[in-house]
Amino acid sequence: xxxxxxxENFEGPLDLLLHLIKKNEMDIYNIQVSMITDQSLxxxxxxKNLNLDVAGEFLLMAATLLHIxxxxxxxxxxxxxxxxxxxxxxxxxxxxxxxYQKYKDAGNSFDALPRLNRDIFAxxxxxxxxxxxxxxxxxxxxxxxxxxxAFQRLLKETSDPYIHEINIERLTVSDxxxxxxxxLAGKESVGFMDVFDEHPDRNMVxxxxxxxxxxxxxxxxxxxQNSRCGSIWLYPAVSDDDISPFDLGDASLGYL
Amino acid sequence: xxxxxxxxxIEALVFVSEAPIKLDRIAxxxxxxxxxxxxxxxxxxxxxxxxxxxxxxxxxxxxxxxRTRQECAGAIQQLVKTRxxxxxxxxLETLAIIAYRQPxxxxxxxxxxxxxxxxxxxxxxxxxxxxxxxxxxxxxxxxIYGTSKEFLEFxxxxxxxxxxxxxxxxxxxxxxxxTAEVGIDVAGLALSEKEKEE
Numbered sequence: 034x035x036x037x038x039x040x041e042n043f044e045g046p047l048d049l050l051l052h053l054i055k056k057n058e059m060d061i062y063n064i065q066v067s068m069i070t071d072q073s074l075x076x077x078x079x080x081k082n083l084n085l086d087v088a089g090e091f092l093l094m095a096a097t098l099l100h101i102x103x104x105x106x107x108x109x110x111x112x113x114x115x116x117x118x119x120x121x122x123x124x125x126x127x128x129x130x131x132x133y134q135k136y137k138d139a140g141n142s143f144d145a146l147p148r149l150n151r152d153i154f155a156x157x158x159x160x161x162x163x164x165x166x167x168x169x170x171x172x173x174x175x176x177x178x179x180x181x182x183a184f185q186r187l188l189k190e191t192s193d194p195y196i197h198e199i200n201i202e203r204l205t206v207s208d209x210x211x212x213x214x215x216x217l218a219g220k221e222s223v224g225f226m227d228v229f230d231e232h233p234d235r236n237m238v239x240x241x242x243x244x245x246x247x248x249x250x251x252x253x254x255x256x257x258q259n260s261r262c263g264s265i266w267l268y269p270a271v272s273d274d275d276i277s278p279f280d281l282g283d284a285s286l287g288y289l
Numbered sequence: 290x291x292x293x294x295x296x297x298x299i300e301a302l303v304f305v306s307e308a309p310i311k312l313d314r315i316a317x318x319x320x321x322x323x324x325x326x327x328x329x330x331x332x333x334x335x336x337x338x339x340x341x342x343x344x345x346x347x348x349x350x351x352x353x354x355x356r357t358r359q360e361c362a363g364a365i366q367q368l369v370k371t372r373x374x375x376x377x378x379x380x381l382e383t384l385a386i387i388a389y390r391q392p393x394x395x396x397x398x399x400x401x402x403x404x405x406x407x408x409x410x411x412x413x414x415x416x417x418x419x420x421x422x423x424x425x426x427x428x429x430x431x432x433i434y435g436t437s438k439e440f441l442e443f444x445x446x447x448x449x450x451x452x453x454x455x456x457x458x459x460x461x462x463x464x465x466x467x468t469a470e471v472g473i474d475v476a477g478l479a480l481s482e483k484e485k486e487e
Contacts, residue, residue: 090403133402133403135455136382136401137382137385138456139388140381140382142453143376143384143453144381146453149445152359153357153359155354155356
């Protein structure tokens with residue numbers, strides 16, 4: 034097998050077509066479809082020879098090119114009223130290429146912009162973890178990404194060795210809801226990590242997390258953090274007196 | 290307050306503020322008219338720009354922040370030793386499409402790029418350069434995306450009007466497969482226009 038095939042890294046079929054058009058010094062408005070089709074098929078073959086996975090998009094583009102080529106070969110009926118697209122089967126492709134080129138160039142100009150923490154610097158402030166819990170810190174609502182992140186970090190820390198085991202005693206979401214509520218009772222806030230035991234097993238982590246989400250949904254608890262990526266705190270959303278043990282069963286919450 | 294005191298206070302506020310501080314916030318704290326604050330900020334901005342200093346005052350993401358001059362980058366890089374992440378070409382392309390065409394769905398971006406963009410979207414969301422603005426009011430209710438405040442801070446832009454102008458290759462523009470109007474107020478975008486007029 035020879036290794037003299039050089040394949041550049043194309044972002045997609047449009048990128049490949051632009052490259053071919055430029056390489057052949059073609060006018061983008063007057064693409065020689067047959068030449069471009071042959072060359073892109075050659076490149077697809079080369080990709081296959083190199084055992085590269087040819088993505089479906091490239092095959093689709095090759096098929097489109099062949100379709101356009103076949104249309105160009107067929108005689109046109111002059112009597113019908115055809116709009117521009119139908120007159121020249123290449124028009125749609127040209128439009129997409131031009132639009133793509135526009136954003137490709139825009140992307141390159143983004144790359145050249147002065148960038149924070151590379152060319153331009155602003156003052157760095159203390160890492161949020163270190164200033165957590167100080168009075169007067171402005172709290173912001175926790176976004177879904179941070180929450181999922183925190184959950185995944187927790188799961189990673191508590192990976193059990195896998196042992197098949199049948200548990201009779203089953204942890205329920207409503208149990209955990211009540212546990213969290215009693216933890217919150219009389220307090221202003223509880224840390225995200227404090228809701229979990231010191232060495233929780235995976236089951237415990239998941240059920241507790243579900244309980245937390247359930248509480249947020251029931252508007253009993255608000256999840257706040259004092260900065261993006263800062264640690265997460267649970268705040269009771271209602272005053273202390275209203276927090277009473279919850280008598281919802283798992284079934285009514287939708288967990289069985 | 291005397292003008293010079295105002296300027297002093299504003300300078301101090303911008304200095305200690307963790308994120309770019311908004312004009313409205315400064316006006317609220319100093320209990321002064323926005324217009325006066327604006328003038329003071331402008332004169333400060335000019336003063337920093339003309340002085341031969343390492344720091345300039347810049348309007349970023351609709352707020353004000355002190356930033357270092359670009360020519361000092363080399364020295365600072367020695368100090369902080371951060372490795373700035375490099376954008377892949379796919380990420381740059383996708384970011385550009387989202388920035389210029391927002392609010393936009395993933396399907397629309399993929400149509401323009403001609404290639405699957407799921408992974409790139411994930412990376413950009415993780416880097417918090419783009420955010421989900423809501424759902425589009427078309428069948429399937431796809432998520433619509435736009436750039437975030439962090440995007441403006443990252444590239445040092447005042448607002449989206451500071452995006453470099455798109456080079457037009459032709460007047461033809463691609464009609465996206467579904468061009469139904471987006472039935473959602475794009476938070477932040479519409480607002481910033483109003484705020485500017487004030």
